Amino acid sequence: MKMRVSILPSCGLILSFCFSALSGATKLEGRVVDDATGVPLAARVAITDVHGKPVEVEGKHEHVQQLDKRWCYVDGTFAASLPDSGVAIAIRRGLETRPLLDTVSGQAAGAVVAKTFRLRRWIDMRSKGYMSGDLHAHGPAVTEAALEMKAEDLNALNLLILNGLPAPNDGLFKGKPEEIPGSDSQVFIGQEVVDWQLGHLTLTGLKSLVSGYPTGGGTLEYWQSNPDLDIMRAARAARQQNALVSLAHFENLPGFESPVALALGLLDAIELPTWSDPMQLPAHLGPWEDSGMALADFTPMRGADLYYQLLNAGFRLPLAAGTDKIGPEIALGGNRVYVPTRGRLDYAEWLAGVKAGTGFVTNGPILEFDVDGHLPGETVDFQGNKTVKARATARSILPFTTVEILLNGRVVGHKLRMIQNNPPVDGVYTMRVEAIVNLDRSGWLAARAFSNPDIAPRLLARESSVFSHTSPVYFLQDGRKVREEASVVYLRKYVKALLHWLSAKPAFANDEDRAAVERDAQQALKFYEGL
Numbered sequence: 001m002k003m004r005v006s007i008l009p010s011c012g013l014i015l016s017f018c019f020s021a022l023s024g025a026t027k028l029e030g031r032v033v034d035d036a037t038g039v040p041l042a043a044r045v046a047i048t049d050v051h052g053k054p055v056e057v058e059g060k061h062e063h064v065q066q067l068d069k070r071w072c073y074v075d076g077t078f079a080a081s082l083p084d085s086g087v088a089i090a091i092r093r094g095l096e097t098r099p100l101l102d103t104v105s106g107q108a109a110g111a112v113v114a115k116t117f118r119l120r121r122w123i124d125m126r127s128k129g130y131m132s133g134d135l136h137a138h139g140p141a142v143t144e145a146a147l148e149m150k151a152e153d154l155n156a157l158n159l160l161i162l163n164g165l166p167a168p169n170d171g172l173f174k175g176k177p178e179e180i181p182g183s184d185s186q187v188f189i190g191q192e193v194v195d196w197q198l199g200h201l202t203l204t205g206l207k208s209l210v211s212g213y214p215t216g217g218g219t220l221e222y223w224q225s226n227p228d229l230d231i232m233r234a235a236r237a238a239r240q241q242n243a244l245v246s247l248a249h250f251e252n253l254p255g256f257e258s259p260v261a262l263a264l265g266l267l268d269a270i271e272l273p274t275w276s277d278p279m280q281l282p283a284h285l286g287p288w289e290d291s292g293m294a295l296a297d298f299t300p301m302r303g304a305d306l307y308y309q310l311l312n313a314g315f316r317l318p319l320a321a322g323t324d325k326i327g328p329e330i331a332l333g334g335n336r337v338y339v340p341t342r343g344r345l346d347y348a349e350w351l352a353g354v355k356a357g358t359g360f361v362t363n364g365p366i367l368e369f370d371v372d373g374h375l376p377g378e379t380v381d382f383q384g385n386k387t388v389k390a391r392a393t394a395r396s397i398l399p400f401t402t403v404e405i406l407l408n409g410r411v412v413g414h415k416l417r418m419i420q421n422n423p424p425v426d427g428v429y430t431m432r433v434e435a436i437v438n439l440d441r442s443g444w445l446a447a448r449a450f451s452n453p454d455i456a457p458r459l460l461a462r463e464s465s466v467f468s469h470t471s472p473v474y475f476l477q478d479g480r481k482v483r484e485e486a487s488v489v490y491l492r493k494y495v496k497a498l499l500h501w502l503s504a505k506p507a508f509a510n511d512e513d514r515a516a517v518e519r520d521a522q523q524a525l526k527f528y529e530g531l
Contacts, residue, residue, distance in 0.1 A: 026081070026082040026083075026084070026104075026106050026107040026108075026109075026111050026112075026113055027079065027080075027081055027082070027110075027111065027112045027113065028079060028080045028081075028082050028087075028104055028112075028113050028115065029077070029078075029079050029112060029113070029114045029115070030045070030074075030077065030078045030079070030080075030089075030114075030115050030116075030117060031076065031077050031114075031115070031116045031117065032045070032074065032076055032077070032078075032091060032116075032117050032119060033076070033116060033117070033118055033119070034118070034119060034121075035118035035119060035120045036120070036121070040075075040076030040077070041076060041093060041119055041150075042073070042074065042075045042076060042093070042147055042150035042151040043073075043074060043091050043092065043093040043119065043151050044064060044071035044072065044073050044074070044091070044092055044093070044151050044152075044331070045057060045071065045072050045074050045078055045089065045090070045091050046069035046070060046071045046072070046089070046090045046091075047072075047080055047082075047087050047088070047089050047090075048069070048087060048088050048090075049083050049085060049086075049087055050083075050085045050086065050087075054069070054070045055080055055081075055082065055083070055087055056072070056080065057072040057074060057078045057079070057080050058078070058079045058080055058081070059078075059079070061073050061074065062140060062144060062147070062148060062328070063328045064328045064329075064330070064331045064332075065328050065329060065461075066330070066331055066334070066460070066461060067459060067460075069090060071090075071092070071331075073147055073148055073151050074151070075147055075150070075151075082104060082106060082113075083106060084106040084109075085106055086103060086104055086105040086106045087103065087104055088101070088102070088103050089101070089102045089103065089104060089117070091117055091119065093119055093151060093152070093153055094132075094151075094152045094153025094154065094333065095132075095153065095336075095362065095364060095366065095396075095397065096121055096122065096123050096124065096125055096153055096366070097119050097120065097121050097122070097153065097397075098119070098120045098121070098122050098397060098426070098427040098428070099397055099427065100117055100118075100119055102115075102117060122395075122397070122426070122427065122428050123366055123395070125338060125366070126155070126345070128340075129340045129341065129342060129343045130338045130339065130340050130341065130359070131155040131156055131186075131338070131339060131340075131341045131345060131346075131349070131350040131353070132153070132154055132155050132156070132333065132336045132337070132338045133154065133155055133156030133157060133158070133186070133333075133336060133337055133350050133354075134154060134156070134157050134158065134321075134322050134323055134325070134332055134333045134334075134335070134336050135158045135202060135204060135246065135271060135274075135320045135321060135322040135337060135354065136158060136160060136192070136202050136246075136248055136249075136271055136274045136320075136321075136322025136323065136324055137157060137158065137159055137160065137322055137323050137324065137325040137332060138159065138160050138161075138162065138167045138168065138169075138192075138324070138325060138326050139159075139167070139168045139325050139326055139327060140168060140325075140332070141168040141169060142159060142168075142169050142172060142178055142180075142187060142189065145157055145159065145178075145180070145185065145187050145332075146180045146182075146183040146185045146187075148331075148332045149183075149185045149187075149332060149333070150183070150185070152331055152332050152333040152334075153333075154185075154332060154333035154336065155185070155186060155345060155350070156185075156186040156187075156188075156347055156350045156351075157185065157186070157187045157188070157332070157333075158188055158189075158190045158202070158204050158322070159187060159188070159189050159190070160189075160190050160191060160192040160202065161173060161189060161190075161191055161192070161209075162191075162192050162194065162216070163191075163193070163194075163213040163214055163215060163216070164213075164214050164215030164216060165194075165215070165216060169189050172189055173189045173191075173206075173209055174189065175206060175207040175208055176188075177347050184345055186345065186346065186347035186350065187347075188204065188205065188347055190202065190203055190204045190205070190206055190243075191203045191206060191209055191210060192248060193210065193213050193229075193231050193234040194213075194216035194217060194218075195216065195217035195218040195228055195229050195231050195255070196216070196217070196218030196219055196220045196253075196284070196286075197217075197218040197219070197228055197255070197256055197286055197290075197501070197506070198217070198218065198228060198229070198231050198255050198256050198257045198517065199231060199247055199248075199253065199254065199255020199256065199257045199258055199261075200231075200247070200248035200249065200253060200255065201231055201234055201235055201238075201245055201246070201247065201248065202244075202245070202246045202247075202248045202271065202320075202322070203234065203238040203243050203244075203245060204243060204244040204245075204246065204351060205241075205242070205243040205244050205348075205351050206238060206241055206243045207241050207243075208241070210234045210237045210238060212233065212234075213229060213234065217229030217231070217509065226509075227507045227508050227509040228506055228507065228508045228509065228513070228514075228517075229508070229509050229513055230508075230512075230513035230514075230516040230517050231257060232257065232260065232261065232264065232266060232516065232517070232520050233513075233516065235261060235264075235266040235267070236266060239266060244268045244269065244351055244354065244355055245261075245266060245267055245268050245269075246267070246268060246269040246270065246271050246320050247261065247267060247269075247270050247271060248271050248274055248322075248324070249271060249273070249274035249275035249276070249324060250270045250271055250272050250274070250303055250306070250307065251272050251273050251274070251275065251276055251277065251278040251280075251282060251302075251303025251304070252274075252275040252276045252282050252283050252284060252303070253275075253282060253283070253284040254282055254284075254287065254303070254306055255284075255286075255287070256286065256287050256494075256497065256498040256501060257498065257517070257520070257521075258270075258306075258310075258494075259310065259491045259494045259495055259524060259528070260495060260498065260520050260521055260524040262310060262313075262315050262317070263495075263523070263524035263527040263528065264520060264523065264524065264527075267317070268318070268354075268355050269317070269318045269319065269320040269354055269355065269357075270307055270310070270317055270318075270319060270320065271319075271320045271321060271322055272303055272304065272307055272319055272320075272321065272361060272469065273303070273321055273335050273361070273363065273464065273467060274321060274322045274323065274324050274335060275324050275462060276462050276463070276464055277303075277453075277458070277462075277463070277464040277465050277467065278302065278303040278304045278307075278467055278469070279302055279303075279304055279450055279453075279465060279467065280302060280303075280453075281300055281301075281302055282300065282302075282303060285300055286501075287494060287497050287498070288300045288497070290497070290500070290501045290504075291493070291496070291497030291500055291501070292497070292500035292501075293493065293496075293497065293500075297493075298490075298493045298494075298497060304448070304469070305409065307319075308406070308408070308409030308487070309409075309487040309490050309491060310487075310491070311408070311409070311444050311472060311482065312408055312409060312482055312483070312484035312486075312487035312488075313482075313483070313484070313487055313488050313491055313528070313531060314481030314482050314483055314531070316357070316379075316474065317357070318354060318355065318356065318357025318358075318377070318471045319337065319357070319360070319361045319469055319470075319471045320337050320354050320361065321335040321336055321337045321361035321362070321363075322335055322336075322337075323335050323461075329461055329462070330461035330462070331461075334363055334460065334461055335361065335362070335363045336361070336362060336363075337354055337359055337360070337361045337362075338359045338360055338361075338362065338366075339353025339354055339356075339358050339359035340353060340358055340359065341353055356377045357376060357377040357471035357472070358375065358376055358377035358471065359376060359377075359470070359471060360376065360468060360469060360470040360471065361468065361469055362467070362468035362469075363398075363460055363464065363466060363467055363468070364396045364397070364398035364400065364460075364466040364467070364468065365394040365395065365396035365398070365400055365449040365466065365467075365468035366394070366395050366396065366468075367392065367393070367394050367447055367448075367449055367468040367469070367470055368391075368392065368393045368394075369390070369391070369392045369393075369405075369446070369447040369470045369473075370390070370391055370473075371388050371389070371390045371391075371437075371445050371473045371475075372388045372389055372390075374473050375473065376446070376470045376471040376472060376473055377471060377473075378473055378474070379474040379475075379476060380473070380474065380475050380476070381476050381478075381479055382439065382475060382476070382477055383477070383478055384477075385438065385439060385440050386438075386439045386475065386477075387436060387437070387438050387439070388436075388437050388439065388445075388475070389434065389435070389436055389437075390405045390412075390413060390434065390435045390437055390445055390447070391432070391433075391434045392404075392405055392413070392432065392433050392434075392447035392449075392470075393430070393431075393432045394430070394431050394432075394447075394449035394468060395428050395429065395430045396428065396429050396449070396466065396468075397424075397427060397428060397429070398429070398451075398459060398460075398466045399419045399424075399429050399451065399456065399459075399466065400419075400429060400431070400449055400450060400451040400456075400466040401416055401417060401418065401419060401450070401451050401452045401455060401456050402414070402415070402416045402431075402449065402450050402451070402452055403415050403431045403432070403433045403447065403448070403449045404433065404447065404448050404449075405433060405434075405435045405437075405445065405446075405447050406445065406446050406447070406448065407437055407439075407443050407444070407445050408443045408444060408482065408484055409484075409487075412435045412437050412445075413433045413434060413435030414433065415431055415432070415433040416452070417431060418455060419455075419456055431449065433447075439475055439477070440477075441477050441480075442474075442475060442476045442477045442480050442481060442482045442483070443474075443475050443482055444472035444473065444474050444475070444482055445472060445473050445475070446469065446470045446471065446472040446473070447469070447470045448467070448468065448469040448470070449466075449467070449468045449469075450465060450466060450467045450468070451465040451466040451467070452465075453465050483531060488528060488531045491528050492525065492528045492529060495521055495524050495525045495528060496525065498517075498521045499518070499521050499522070499525070502514070502517065502518050502521065
């Protein structure tokens, strides 16, 4: 979980803002359907007048703020009263459907305009055997989830409760997928364990909640301050239940214990992204600022680059993604992870795919990647030297500038196109890159697509840029794990930073937690010194 302080207008101001121009209005009755089948579709709709001000859809519904618009969730039909000057209508449905833009002219007062809006898919990932899911959200309430999931074309959802912090689904944990009548949405209620210094853990697929965390631990200066907690105890308890343990919003709050969790074998995945932009520095710099080292000796890294250091130490570490959705500030599934599930729409299959690292994370681009036909999550053994061909294709309804292929974190294939020089074809932006890669030692390869903020605006929630990244394909020479000495040295410093922070005697909930954190850190340091 992350917290943001926002200043919102009062409800009265919002209502007058939405309805000030609607006297003597035309009535619009809209239908949203699939262009190929005519089947009604849930979607989100944004209606604006000639001044760009929102016009509200009638009835009770949820909202989301995205792309500088206020969107209303609808389930196939909607109605609105339109001003005499007419309106612009935008309709979106997830990442796989082309956005629709249309206008409706004002009519005589009291007139009724019936209009059907036909949405066209540009890709169907379900038909390709993939499921998409949001691994980390706190809202909406489970009773509202099915509509928003349908409207965002999202298959799986992990709704998290927070010990000691109010969340919409408190008290609803069952330890099994939720049964949602009339929906094939796969929803599970999980748990987030919070410590602002040590890190946040997402626990997915629990059979019972992990006890001993009555509130979040640690200090977030502008919000709360509590004694720190041993979060590795929660990771161990989740592992005993065969649940998935992921490090939450790694790009923004990597936490002191991220390399410790890996050294102890307690981490299944890294969430990148869950909150902000993985190609920017974290907002929470505690592991560096409280390290006792000069920044020139222990330099902060972007979330993506820090992830690469972990891979370079030999860890097989998949990517996951979520939104950390709390309210209307981000769309459900705005960050999501796609994995193949052998054609089945099943939460357990999706979770197994996340753990196996067979897919990609994205807030926009659909990213295809292979290395000599090998896909993310695969391990290839080889002897001697090996030459491989890597290929990446990124396609998106959101504009992006760059697609790259990485070997052990180094760019070995790169293409950059200015957006104005790479216009969408039938609503879809496309870029491809290939690379011939010579392997003389063990390595991992992955692909990423993103929008360079220096040459393109940050379009998405929390000032994030468009981003997508595959989990790696691993190539092991003679079965040896990946080892990049510079990365190993960096991770040793990371653990030493934790030990330095502990030496300052920060407040812990109890002596047992403090001793456990120090013991785990010493064990992790011994592990990295042995690499």
